[in-house]
Amino acid sequence: MSVKKIPDIIIGRLPVYLRALQRMSDMGLKTTSSQELGEHVGISAAQIRKDISQFGEFGKQGTGYSIQFLLDKLREILKVDRIWDVVVVGAGDIGHALANYQGFQDRGFHITAIFDNDKEKVGRQIGSFTVEDTEVMGERIKAAGVKIAMLTVPAPAAQEVADVLVQAGVRAILNYAPISLNVPGNVKVQYIDPSTHLQRMTYYL
Amino acid sequence: MSVKKIPDIIIGRLPVYLRALQRMSDMGLKTTSSQELGEHVGISAAQIRKDISQFGEFGKQGTGYSIQFLLDKLREILKVDRIWDVVVVGAGDIGHALANYQGFQDRGFHITAIFDNDKEKVGRQIGSFTVEDTEVMGERIKAAGVKIAMLTVPAPAAQEVADVLVQAGVRAILNYAPISLNVPGNVKVQYIDPSTHLQRMTYYL
DNA sequence: ATGGATTTTGTACAATTAGGTACAAGTATT
């Protein structure tokens, strides 16, 4: 009896539900329905019910879902019921913005180090972080057991850095470099490239 | 005889192909195959052939695709065979990073203005831009006919700003605020939220 | 030059995956 494999596409929607539920909770709401949640996130109520029901029967007929209970469950499912250490590679504008970003704290992530290969930048202070040399990145990641990295280096360097990250044990990469990365099957990559995202919309203009 | 509707999911992959092809072109390559392109972007060769064939017969048996020809075609399909004006709303860290980013130039986009509602920031210089007041944003967008905006304001302000953008004629929003936006059906939104993207990967760790 | 081997596309067909519809059953409200 193995656990049913959950499709990626469903996993991809859960963080969106989580974000909306957190917002509802912050507003003081205690319960919600698939209908209401669906209106918030722009997804059909049936879809939401089906997605959630993959993991158990979390709702109650006539009432809907307890927001707090669903938050707890989703965090548990997504494994963000804990704090993950994350490193940033690249101390440019994006690296800066990420280092200063206050939105990781409550969503399961904590930046622990920033690396750059530019000797000019190494040693400098970015917020509460001191930029470290990329040369020590691999061993630092290994030693700390870090599994998640955000990659903000220029495209030509990205694959090489990704290889080092993977070698050091990183299993999830948020890639800001405008290039597709080649990584082993057990490593996940999410891509953030503003031009690519914009190009997904111009077709419809 | 209407043109066959192309699925969103295919449109979403085209910018990735475009990016990889541009890279190959920069490296001096003249032709490629669905096989080779697929290895670069991590998508099956059959999928790539089928995607491309939606728009015409761009390849040649035995040879593959002319990179330059395919680049031209993809740019035309995605309507990035021109330069789109884009505005940035929010002059925080992300707004700064976007304003300084050099990666829009060659990919069909040009930032024309940056807005913020903080009177402290209005009038300041960010790169070659002078931060303008959000109050004049609507009329400025209307006057210039801008169709694309990047939204980098705090979550609580995002929906309100989005409403103004839509009212002013914006039809594509790249939303960096960690919240789902409610917009009319003829307006496209792409979401960039690092925490959400990270949460899509932690499940697999 | 030539012919067989190789490469590669575009597509027909099959299989799989994702999403929509509808409703029984439970819960709440009046």
Next chain:
DNA sequence: AATACTTGTACCTAATTGTACAAAATCCAT
């Protein structure tokens, strides 16, 4: 007690992806 609300799921439909191959183009050995 009747009405309204809401879930979870069975069933159906649509969308997406994979497989396989004919046809065309190229390559290569002689």
